[in-house]
Amino acid sequence: MKLLKTLSILLVIIVVFSGAMFALNLYTGPIIESNNAGAEFAPLLSVMPEGSAFDGEALIYSAENAGNSSLKDVPASVLSIYKEANGQGYAIRCTAESSYSTAPMEITIGISADGKICGIQIDSYNDTASFDFRTKDPNYLPSYIGQDSTLADVSIVAGSTFSSTAFKNAVSEAMNVLAANDMIAAGVKSDAQILEELIPTVAPGYTKLAESTTSGNIQKALKAENDTGFAYLITEGEATYLAVVNAMGVCKVYDTEGADVTTAHEAVATEAKTQAAANQTKYDEALATKLGRMMEGATEITAIELDTFNTVVAAASFKLGDATYYGFYSRSIGFHQMDVYMIIDENGAIAGMDAKQFIFDEEYFMAFGGMDVTAYKQGFVGSTAETWSDDTAVIATATMTSNAVKESTKDAFASFNSIKNGGEQ
């Protein structure tokens, strides 16, 4: 009886409160749902114009359910795409990651119906704090506002090249998705922009381009900060061309289609070579001196002009006894500027390597677990382009420097192949 009474009392209390909660939920349920929806869309609303709204049907693409979306050519960097309810545009969440990021940056971009960026923010930044481009240039993010998919007026932040390049590429990819799926009008790139965007393809050795002196028909001059050459936008008649001149003075001319038109536009090439010659540092003597030190008894050191546009700034052939060797001086960018020297024998095998930084920055390299520089350099000897492995260049805990040495090694092999294939000028 006692138990029954207890249970009855508890049951009554449970029923009464259950009923009260049910009734209250009829009132609070819709409000809570609306609050939750607002919380989900708050980051999106912050990049959209005032008066924008997102409803339950806003999500039109999610990387987690990519197969259910009708959108095509969506890159992996795009996480989700939302359509604003009043036709004011789209919000995109995407990621950006450079080679040296510890984790991707998370970005939210607002794009108005006319195809221009109306808002942009970084939701999560995981790169090294000292490389944060927002502190190096507080005006960098605002420079994206009003840009169309060409991002014509957006540059890279000096000192944060890798992360700002990754950021710009991610934004460009996100906007290109909308353009490719006819959701916004694609921006029209100017000839100058198209030609400038060709530079990394035709001259991969050029890093950190900075504006340089112009003259005559040269509309824009860019100098690679690692001194591997120049890039010029030169007008001839109604058209504009890209002329790249490497550190050895060899020039190639390209049109907006990316075609090599050097032969047809010799005047453009001549003007570019003349301008470059007046401003380019020559490295032949430095290479010759270095080769004499690395290979005692080297004779007939002869400079070679190559038509490669990588990090090799000087090349030379020399004799040691009856054998012929080729020396290459590469200026790649690691944690700082690297000066790497590579000697390759006539069979394509590395006969010696050195880097100025091993001598002058000894403390820097000794910090990496007491690096045995002699053994490191010896590890390269005998390797050919086919047998050489990236692991040979690895310096423990020095990823950027390791990558610079790898790049120099590959460029030396490429330059050697160019000589063998008749690329010598």
Next chain:
Amino acid sequence: MKKTKTSYLLRGTPSALLVLGAGFVMASSADIRAALGMGAAVLAALLLSSIVISALHKIIPAYAKMPAYLLIITGFVSLISMLMEAHFPIVVDMLGVHLATLSVSAVIYRDAEEVADHNGEAYSITTAIVTGIFFTVVMAVCAIIREVIGNATIWGQPIAFMQDYKISAIAGAFGGYLVLAIVMAVINKLTGLHHHEKEEKECK
């Protein structure tokens, strides 16, 4: 401890009551908004459960009181949580799981068992209101100290000239205990004076 009707707070020192409620005081006193939100929740839970329990305590048999009172308190805390989540979602986010743990709060249960169970509605309501206000004031004082010194903000807004001088440890658990201990010491001192006077009068 002798039960008297003149002491609306725990018969003993109010700082002892704070020990019972240290959990939610600590959890909600890092931000003034959270402190006021928790204070309102505590006040509402105390008031509503006191009213119902004092009205029903004669009907509920002794052996069923504990589960019944817990159910009543939990029910009211759930209803209050639903209302707060609808109208004050930011505060609910700040309080997190601590709002739900009011259901098993020793302070509310103490009020139910020692006050509402033995007294009429009027006294129970008064005790509940006084206890609720006491906690709200204590939490607000702790929150102001911790938020200003620990986060250099007030009501979530940054205090510009203090940004370089904030002591982050004060905003954390260590700071919570420290500030609560200081507040308890002050309350002890103030109420200790009152109790000494009362004891002297009773002895005479």
